Amino acid sequence: YxxxxxxxxxxxxxxxxxxxxxxxxxxxxxxxxxxxxxxxxxxxxxxxxxxxxxxxxxxxxxxxxxxxxxxxxxxxxxxxxxxxxxxxxxxxxxxxxxxxxxxxxxxxxxxxxxxxxxxxxxxxxxxxxxLAQQALYRKQHELKFKTSSGKIEIIADKLESQGLKSLKPYESPARPQEHQFRITFGRCPVHTQGHTVNNPMLHELMPENQLWLNQAEAERMGIADGEEVKVSANGYSGRIKAKVTPFIHPEAVFMVHGFGHTLPTESRAFGKGILDNAFMHGGLDVWDEAGGAMAMQEHFVTVSKA
The missing domain is CATH 3.40.50.740 (Rossmann fold)
Incomplete structure (x- = not known):
C-alpha cells in the first residue's frame, strides 16, 4: 500500500x-x-x-x-x-x-x-x-445524468439489484447517556488536516486544539473556560483545555481535527491537544455500503475535571 x-x-x-x-x-x-x-x-x-x-x-x-x-x-x-x-x-x-x-x-x-x-x-x-473565453452552459436538452435512465432517479436499479435501499428508512441516531457527550470534529483555516501542526509559523497561530463545551453543562460540572479537562471513551483518555461557549448543543462537544501527535520528532506538535479519531472505537466497521466510503463518525465520550 x-x-x-x-x-x-x-x-x-x-x-x-x-x-x-x-x-x-x-x-x-x-x-x-x-x-x-x-x-x-x-x-x-x-x-x-x-x-x-x-x-x-x-x-x-x-x-x-x-x-x-x-x-x-x-x-x-x-x-x-x-x-x-x-x-x-x-x-x-x-x-x-x-x-x-x-x-x-x-x-x-x-x-x-x-x-x-x-x-x-x-x-x-x-x-x-x-480553454474557453465564455462560460460554457449546456443546453437543457443536452443534460444527462450518469444513470441508466439519464435522469435523476429516486429509485435506482443499480442499488436495488444489490440489495441496497435507494431511500433507506430513517433511523433515529443514538442519544448520549447521562453525563456523556456526542463528540464532533471539524477543520480550521490555519492547518491542513494534521500535516501542518508542526510547522513553526502555523504552530504559533494555533498550537493545540480545544474542547468546545456547552456553557450550562460546564457550569454544572464546575469547569471554567480554559481549564484542562479529561476526555474518556472505551479505555482511551486525553487531556485538553476547555473552550466554554453557549454556541454548542448541550449534548455535544467539538474539537478541531489533526492534533494529539505522539511522535517526538514532531517537537512542536508533540503532546499538544488530543486526537479525535482515537475516541472512535469500532468506527472502521461503520461505512457506506453504496459508495464504499468511510469517514469519521460521531461517538460518545465523558468529560470530567482533570
Missing amino acids: IAYRHDPLMGFPDPDRLKQILARLELLVSVTFSWSDTAWFSDVVLPLSPYLERESIVACKNGLKPYLFLRQRALEPRFDTRADWEIIAGLAKRLALDPLCFDSIEDIWKYQLDGTGVDIEDFASTGMVP
Missing part, C-alpha cells in the same frame, strides 16, 4: 485497530513532505518536496470556464526530497515501466500537451491557460 500525501492513522477512526491491519501488509510506503504516524509506521518513506520546491504535471480544472494549469518550482529543494513526478518516474525506471520513464518535467509537459494546440510557453504569465 502506498500512502501518497495521506495519513490513514490520523484520518480514519480507531487508529490502534487500523495499525493492526496495516501491520499485515507486505509493504507500506509513505510519500510525504512531513512526518506522520503512518510515515513513522511505514517500511519505506519517500520524502516529497514541499509545494514551492516542486513542479506539477499539467492538470485541468473543470467548470463553466475550464482551464489547464501547472506549478513551476520556485526554488531548489533544501533537503534530499523529490517532486512527485520524480518519485514516480524513478520507481518506473526501477520497475521497467517504460511509459512512465520520464527524465524531466519538460518531457512530461510535452507529452501531455501533444495535440492540444497549447504550448508550454502559454503558461508563462499566469501558470494557466483558459
Whole structure:
C-alpha cells in the first residue's frame, strides 16, 4: 500500500485497530513532505518536496470556464526530497515501466500537451491557460445524468439489484447517556488536516486544539473556560483545555481535527491537544455500503475535571 500525501492513522477512526491491519501488509510506503504516524509506521518513506520546491504535471480544472494549469518550482529543494513526478518516474525506471520513464518535467509537459494546440510557453504569465473565453452552459436538452435512465432517479436499479435501499428508512441516531457527550470534529483555516501542526509559523497561530463545551453543562460540572479537562471513551483518555461557549448543543462537544501527535520528532506538535479519531472505537466497521466510503463518525465520550 502506498500512502501518497495521506495519513490513514490520523484520518480514519480507531487508529490502534487500523495499525493492526496495516501491520499485515507486505509493504507500506509513505510519500510525504512531513512526518506522520503512518510515515513513522511505514517500511519505506519517500520524502516529497514541499509545494514551492516542486513542479506539477499539467492538470485541468473543470467548470463553466475550464482551464489547464501547472506549478513551476520556485526554488531548489533544501533537503534530499523529490517532486512527485520524480518519485514516480524513478520507481518506473526501477520497475521497467517504460511509459512512465520520464527524465524531466519538460518531457512530461510535452507529452501531455501533444495535440492540444497549447504550448508550454502559454503558461508563462499566469501558470494557466483558459480553454474557453465564455462560460460554457449546456443546453437543457443536452443534460444527462450518469444513470441508466439519464435522469435523476429516486429509485435506482443499480442499488436495488444489490440489495441496497435507494431511500433507506430513517433511523433515529443514538442519544448520549447521562453525563456523556456526542463528540464532533471539524477543520480550521490555519492547518491542513494534521500535516501542518508542526510547522513553526502555523504552530504559533494555533498550537493545540480545544474542547468546545456547552456553557450550562460546564457550569454544572464546575469547569471554567480554559481549564484542562479529561476526555474518556472505551479505555482511551486525553487531556485538553476547555473552550466554554453557549454556541454548542448541550449534548455535544467539538474539537478541531489533526492534533494529539505522539511522535517526538514532531517537537512542536508533540503532546499538544488530543486526537479525535482515537475516541472512535469500532468506527472502521461503520461505512457506506453504496459508495464504499468511510469517514469519521460521531461517538460518545465523558468529560470530567482533570
